[in-house]
Amino acid sequence: MMKADVKVVILGDVNVGKSSLLNRYTERRFRSADTTIGAAFSLRQWRQRTVSVWDTAGREQFHGLGSMYCRGAAAVILTYDVTNRQSLRELEERFLTLTDTAQPDCLFAVVGNKSDLTDDWVAIGETEREAPTPASPAPKVSKQVFKEDAISLYKQLLKYKMLNEKDFPVAEAMCFETSAKTGYNVDLLFETIFELVVAGIVKNPGKPSNTVDLKHSMDSKPNKSSCCT
Incomplete structure (x- = not known):
């Protein structure tokens, strides 16, 4: 029976690039991801601990499954598309x-993906990108969601959970802008989360680790429908 020491869940609307972010991190390359049905998971080793990362479906018809996959999660990555304001609203609504x-002291990250599609992407600078984009660049669009919007949602989330901001990482450290296509900030995102959740286990050795039984996981294999960045 395979078990993970801690669980991380990725949530967000369809086509914001949840699967592509995970693929970029685990496979070290961009792969157009098919729409996930149910959920898919990946196991990662981090400092002698096993972390399961669950990529959940964003479509409305699978919405009810989300709370099941979040059960016992030590961290949740809330993902939106920086070119789509509605995708941020969907996180809240x-x-x-x-x-x-999720765990009462669950950590949260708010992540804006598809930064490479925005018309201000050039301002980021080539040296900060983790990998060049091999294909012809897509037409640029106006950025609709800014990091300040993500920070606001993060603070609102802590209030919704009735959590003390002083007990959690500052919002600026938990709000990321990423590009699954180029790899920009993808490693930083996942490794920040892994470091925090594993450190939580080490800091509180008597606390239940909420190990995840993967043998009986439901809908863990994604089906194919459409692709996203």
Whole structure:
């Protein structure tokens, strides 16, 4: 029976690039990801601990499964598309309540993906990108969601959970802008989360680790439908 020491869940609307972010981190390359049905998971080793990362479906018809996959989660990555304001609203309106089944002291990250598609992407600078984009660049669009919006949501989330901001990482450290296509900030995102959740286990050795039984996981294999950045 395979078990993980700690669970991390990725939530967000369809086509914000949740699967592509995980693929970029685990496979070290960009792969157009098919729409996930149910959930898919990946196991990662981090400092002698096993972390399961769950990539959940964003479609409305699978919404009810989200709270099941969040059960016992030590961290939740709330993902939106920086070119789509509605995708940020969906986090607040549809996905926050799904995290009620996570651990009471669950960590949260708010992540804006698809930074490479925005018309201000050039301002980031080539030296800060982790990998060049091999294909012809896509037409640029106006950025609709800014990091300040993500920080506001993060603070709102802590209030919703009735959590003291002093007990959690500052918002600026837990709000990321990423590009699954180029790899920008993807390693930083996942490794920040892994470091924090594993440190939590080490700091509180008597606390239940909420190990995850992967043998009986439901819908863990993604089906194919459409791709996203």
